[in-house]
Amino acid sequence: MQVHIGSLTLRNPVLAASGTFGYGDECKELVDVNGLGGIVTKSLSLKPRDGNPPARIVETASGMLNSIGLANVGVDRFIAEKLPYLRTLSTAVIANIAASTVDEYCAVLSLLEAQEGIGAYEINVSCPNVKEGGLSFGTNVAMTAQITRRLRPLTKKPLILKLTPNVTNVGEFARAVEGEGADAVSLINTVVGMAVDARKKSPKLSTVTGGLSGPAIKPIALAKVYEASKAVKIPLIGIGGIMTAEDAVEFLLVGASAVQVGTANFIDPATGLTVATGMARWCEQQGVARVADLTGALEVSTEFSVLRTWL
Amino acid sequence: MQVHIGSLTLRNPVLAASGTFGYGDECKELVDVNGLGGIVTKSLSLKPRDGNPPARIVETASGMLNSIGLANVGVDRFIAEKLPYLRTLSTAVIANIAASTVDEYCAVLSLLEAQEGIGAYEINVSCPNVKEGGLSFGTNVAMTAQITRRLRPLTKKPLILKLTPNVTNVGEFARAVEGEGADAVSLINTVVGMAVDARKKSPKLSTVTGGLSGPAIKPIALAKVYEASKAVKIPLIGIGGIMTAEDAVEFLLVGASAVQVGTANFIDPATGLTVATGMARWCEQQGVARVADLTGALEVSTEFSVLRTWL
Amino acid sequence: MMILRAPVVSLRSVGPDMYVLSLHAPQIAANVLPAQFLNIKATDGSEPLLRRPFSVYRTQGENVEILFNIVGAGTRILSRLRPGDLVDILGPLGCPFSLESDFRTAVLVGGGLGVAPFPHATNALSRSSRQIRTFLGARSSPHILRDHLQNVSVATDDGSEGYHGTVVALVRNALESGSIDRPKIFGCGPEPMLRALARAAIDLGIPCEVSLESVMACGIGICQGCPVERTGGEKKYSLICNEGTVFDARTIKFS
Amino acid sequence: MMILRAPVVSLRSVGPDMYVLSLHAPQIAANVLPAQFLNIKATDGSEPLLRRPFSVYRTQGENVEILFNIVGAGTRILSRLRPGDLVDILGPLGCPFSLESDFRTAVLVGGGLGVAPFPHATNALSRSSRQIRTFLGARSSPHILRDHLQNVSVATDDGSEGYHGTVVALVRNALESGSIDRPKIFGCGPEPMLRALARAAIDLGIPCEVSLESVMACGIGICQGCPVERTGGEKKYSLICNEGTVFDARTIKFS
Ligand SMILES: Cc1cc2nc3c(=O)[nH]c(=O)nc-3n(C[C@H](O)[C@H](O)[C@H](O)COP(=O)(O)OP(=O)(O)OC[C@H]3O[C@@H](n4cnc5c(N)ncnc54)[C@H](O)[C@@H]3O)c2cc1C
Ligand SMILES: Cc1cc2nc3c(=O)[nH]c(=O)nc-3n(C[C@H](O)[C@H](O)[C@H](O)COP(=O)(O)OP(=O)(O)OC[C@H]3O[C@@H](n4cnc5c(N)ncnc54)[C@H](O)[C@@H]3O)c2cc1C
Ligand SMILES: Cc1cc2nc3c(=O)[nH]c(=O)nc-3n(C[C@H](O)[C@H](O)[C@H](O)COP(=O)(O)O)c2cc1C
Ligand SMILES: Cc1cc2nc3c(=O)[nH]c(=O)nc-3n(C[C@H](O)[C@H](O)[C@H](O)COP(=O)(O)O)c2cc1C
Ligand code: FES
Ligand code: FES
DSSP: OOEEETTEEESSSEEEOTTSSTTSSTTTTTOOGGGSSEEEOOOBOSSOBOOOOSOOEEEETTEEEEOOOOOBOHHHHIIIIIHHHHHTOSSEEEEEEOOSSHHHHHHHHHHHHTSSSOOEEEEEOOSBOGGGTTOBGGGOHHHHHHHHHHHGGGOSSOEEEEOOSOSSOHHHHHHHHHHTTOSEEEEOOOEEEEOEETTTTEESSTTSEEEEESGGGHHHHHHHHHHHHHHOSSOEEEESSOOSHHHHHHHHHTTEEEEEEOTHHHHOTTHHHHHHHHHHHHHHHHTOSOGGGGTTOOOOOGGGOOSOOOO | OOEEETTEEESSSEEEOTTSSTTSSTTTTTOOGGGSSEEEOOOBOSSOBOOOOSOOEEEETTEEEEOOOOOBOHHHHIIIIIHHHHHTOSSEEEEEEOOSSHHHHHHHHHHHHTSSSOOEEEEEOOSBOGGGTTOBGGGOHHHHHHHHHHHGGGOSSOEEEEOOSOSSOHHHHHHHHHHTTOSEEEEOOOEEEEOEETTTTEESSTTSEEEEESGGGHHHHHHHHHHHHHHOSSOEEEESSOOSHHHHHHHHHTTOSEEEEOTHHHHOTTHHHHHHHHHHHHHHHHTOSOGGGGTTOOOOOGGGOOSOOOO | OEEEEEEEEEEEEEETTEEEEEEEOHHHHTTOOTTOEEEEEOOSSSSSOSOEEEEOOEEETTEEEEEEEOOSHHHHHHTTOOTTOEEEEEEEESBOOOTTSSOSEEEEEEEGGGGTTHHHHHHHHHTTTOEEEEEEEESSGGGOOOTTOSSEEEEETTSSSSEESOHHHHHHHHHHTTOSSSEEEEEESOHHHHHHHHHHHHHHTOOEEEEOOOOOSSSSSSSOOOEEEBSSSSSSEEETTTTOBEEEGGGBOOO | OEEEEEEEEEEEEEETTEEEEEEEOHHHHTTOOTTOEEEEEOOSSSSSOSOEEEEOOEEETTEEEEEEEOOSHHHHHHTTOOTTOEEEEEEEESBOOOTTSSOSEEEEEEEGGGGTTHHHHHHHHHTTTOEEEEEEEESSGGGOOOTTOSSEEEEETTSSSSEESOHHHHHHHHHHTTOSSSEEEEEESOHHHHHHHHHHHHHHTOOEEEEOOOOOSSSSSSSOOOEEEBSSSSSSEEETTTTOBEEEGGGBOOO
16 A cells, blocks of 8 residues: 655555644544554644634535634644654654745745654645735746745755645646656645625625635546646645545546545544545455556546547 | 616526526426526537537536537527527527637627627637637636637627636636626636546546536635626626525625526526525515625625635 | 426335335326436435436326435435425426337336336336237346336346346347247346347347436436437437437447 | 444424434443533535534433534434434533532523533532522523523523523623622523623623534544634634633633
8 A cells, every 4th residue: 555755655645634634643532643644734834823713614515615824833833742742653744834935934844854753845835925915826836836946955855745726727837846846746725715694795704715625626626636647747646525435546546646635534533544444445346456556547538638628 | 686787687687507508498398487587598609519428427526527518509500490489588698609719709709690689698718729729718818808809899789708717817817808898707617627437447527527517616606706806897797506596695795796507407497586586585585675786795804805815 | 397396105125225216296197108207306405416317117196106226325315215205306307118109019128227117118008909028137136126017037147037148138039039029129228238239129120219328417408418329310419318318229329 | 532323312302493312322421521512423425514513411321412403404414313323423522611610509501502511511510519500591482491400590582481681681680689609600602692691700700611612624623613712811712622612701802
């Protein structure tokens, strides 16, 4: 069940997605965390963040919107209070980094780089770029490339750029970060969405719009991963609406080397484990020798291999 | 319940969306078609189109993917066989036009312009641009503007540009077509998505990717309409996952003047009627004098009125 | 064609994961023709979103029955219905079998759940003076459903009942023996079976109608989601839901 | 804290659209503390997607009970459960009421369905030597649920039973009369009520704990989706699901 993301070896291809598994210690009563391929931490920012005012969460059809505001303990308290526990784990720990300037991304990574126990970095570029009036870094190819370029020299560990789906052409972003030396790309982050309280005539989230996740977005995520897989050679990590082992296999088939389970953790924090064991069983039943053989194994008849057709 | 889209008056704000209500005659046994605010026809192309091979449809969580391939009778047979029935209706008929070159858009519109009984045109720009290797017109601002510029002189009737959500910044597209004289913008068309048959290791749709519609995309559609409403002054028509009167009211609150019901027609072709009567009842109960008063009436506290924030 | 909410009369288990659901729907029971289908909404909510198509299995007075097996979420919900629950149905839909054409023996061929339209067809045929021969194929004996049929011959994949092999091989043998008087074949079942059946019918020069399946979004011709490729005609595709589900087997280009 | 599938023991209607659901969950029944809650998954599927939080109403031997009313899709599904059905529960969750602190009379104040945690709290309190006074508010008489409570006073919005007005006004009157010996208030109900209750407690210098609600995605502190604004502390927000649901009323910045 091993897979590789750059120099990092995962014992199985199933990670817990950033922001949906805390810092790993919250669920230890419920889950054998070491059964996961790895844990991606909540996004870490340079300073602690209180997060957005309520309401931060709205349920939608087969999905949910969130506007957490990247509430997190900040990198210093993470190092002091969370990392010691994470170091005791035998599974991979991936630190996810968020920031509102390029310098801040670099500062957080440098602080983490001085520590033991982190296997790789995942860079959340779906953050407001304060120098550009709050426009998300991740919707601008040049900015996304620049972040990668600045971070690359700071670490030898795998650098994973986490892409946003809220762009016309995600392949272009994947190509740009590959060009700057990223070891892998993970996608998708949440899809911009909104919910309205008709009676109150107001948005349901305090921030008006938020990020859509869950089964509702799985078809979008599969298409984005497929698109990215046509654009780059570096490993992809597929994310979006994964609830079952079969969902995870679908992401591998369209080109992912590993997957992350997000929203499903809120329903059952052990979802990652059941997905991982389910994939092992699935491979056995279907006669797949190594799970890595599934990556990109989708059979597409050449006649319709174009991404853009008449709908 | 009247609303206005350019010079066109709709008796109520609820239209049947293109491709989800045929040419209006298929459902007459089940629905009093004149109870709708209007009907948007299936996209009409210059020549008849057979459509894509099966499978054309896949169900997803609270949504569906389609890859119909714009199967339609073509503009000539539409005029000969479908328009006579549509002319007998007292509700508005909006002809939706699809094409793979700008000239073809013009040709179809000119043929229709010579006919009686069409109240407005809706231009489907989510079509592969053959001159650009099949890339969708609607993901390129300049192309979308050019189509509008070329069509505008050909008709005095309301020209509605139907935008695709598969772009980074839909406001930019709305602004561009407003600048070229479009009378209204309708959005959203379907979201690019994909489904995989894990056992068969193949895409579930013959065209690999397709268009996602239904309740799953409502949050995305609301955010896009809200974004467009901040960009332009022309009327907006909201589309995406509308099943109930409350859903429709939500679209009006974020800025739409009218709505279209799509996928819901497959479950019950009378959905448009129940939405329209439900909206009337809703307005009465909530003390809203005219349904048009709901347009843009969302109360957003200034503190969080920015579209882009930390999630 | 209408939409109505029909109360459940009964739900009975008739085999492994197989159920017959009886609904009180007099307007439909009075009119539905053999091989027509109903499009059923299993929930009030958006999951599953679309209706689910089912052939009419039988009519019993004012009730219509469907036969189904548990495949996924929609049929699981149906399997939990209780008498009195309301079920949202759209129907009757599709074109029926042509039982009026020129033949003496109706050869009904059902594979698996493809048996579903034949009890209703048998009932219609038994009001005429025609013969009926019924051929059923299934994985194994418990999956064979002989109720409300006539002159049934059986084929099973595992040989646990009747002929050990495919139902099409069994039908072919019977037809080749020449013992069936002026036959016309009516087939329903999985596509590979119908393809083989069409092949046999063409080989033997016997008229054959097949009822096809497809994923359907609407069931009434508005979504264009259910194409089948035709041979010869001006149009490449026909819609299974309203130009079918029944087609002359010779006109279908099986995949 | 654990996840388990508990069989339904019974579902009884206890008022207009109000139900008590009893589940066989010995591991939870043995440990759950007053004002803790369970996070319940109403379906196998993705609609509704998230769990639904419910206070523990009572424990009865190896069974735990919740009290709920029908609000939307999730509670509608719960209202259709039948004995033997399995329900997926995560719990017990949240911090309980501090029933051990220094007071003589527990003043339990419930608004609407906010009565839910008090039968279990009453049971715990009745094992100590403390007094209990219970104040319930509701729209009108049929919505008042007095079962398994002690010394109940009632307020209704429409005056159909007890005091005509808000339950907070009723409690304030009782507390101001001075007849309650060393009181501590425990409140649960809609936010406006809790805000008024907190105000009253502060005015009268009486200790007060409130159990808060919020939309919750996880219920266990991993989604950060359930903040409440605090006064004074270093952090602006606390999480209702695991730093609460019970808070000292003085520390909450009501909206
Ligand atoms: C005209 C027609 C008549 C039918 N008659 C019967 C019948 O009498 N008895 C019976 O048991 N089944 C019948 N089927 C198949 C039945 O519709 C499917 O088994 C059912 O839709 C499965 O739904 P589900 O939610 O349980 O499964 P899911 O696996 O959740 O379904 C997922 C999707 O696949 C579609 N789907 C799955 N299987 C089929 C299939 N075989 N054909 C078409 N779409 C499918 C569903 O509609 C849905 O969109 C018929 C199908 C058609 C088109
Ligand atoms: C700690 C806690 C304890 C609770 N205890 C009880 C109880 O004992 N009895 C009871 O009847 N109800 C209780 N509630 C409220 C209960 O969770 C909601 O009524 C229920 O989630 C509604 O779900 P639905 O699917 O029926 O409604 P929907 O309207 O479909 O719910 C839509 C969304 O809103 C959320 N929601 C709706 N109402 C509330 C609410 N009042 N509080 C929080 N989220 C809400 C749902 O979780 C869901 O995400 C409690 C809530 C919390 C947070
Ligand atoms: C409540 C919530 C919080 C999240 N927080 C973060 C975060 O801090 N950093 C990040 O990169 N992604 C974050 N995400 C995005 C997820 O990691 C994931 O990319 C997304 O939810 C899609 O996957 P899913 O559908 O499986 O949830 C968050 C998602 C949710 C629902
Ligand atoms: C089966 C199907 C066919 C469609 N055909 C067209 C079309 O021909 N032209 C067009 O502009 N939009 C077409 N659409 C898009 C719808 O008009 C609508 O924009 C979209 O489905 C979102 O709305 P909904 O979620 O209510 O379905 C089609 C949608 C579906 C589901
Ligand atoms: S199912 Fe919609 S056209 Fe056939
Ligand atoms: S509900 Fe997830 S943190 Fe409280």
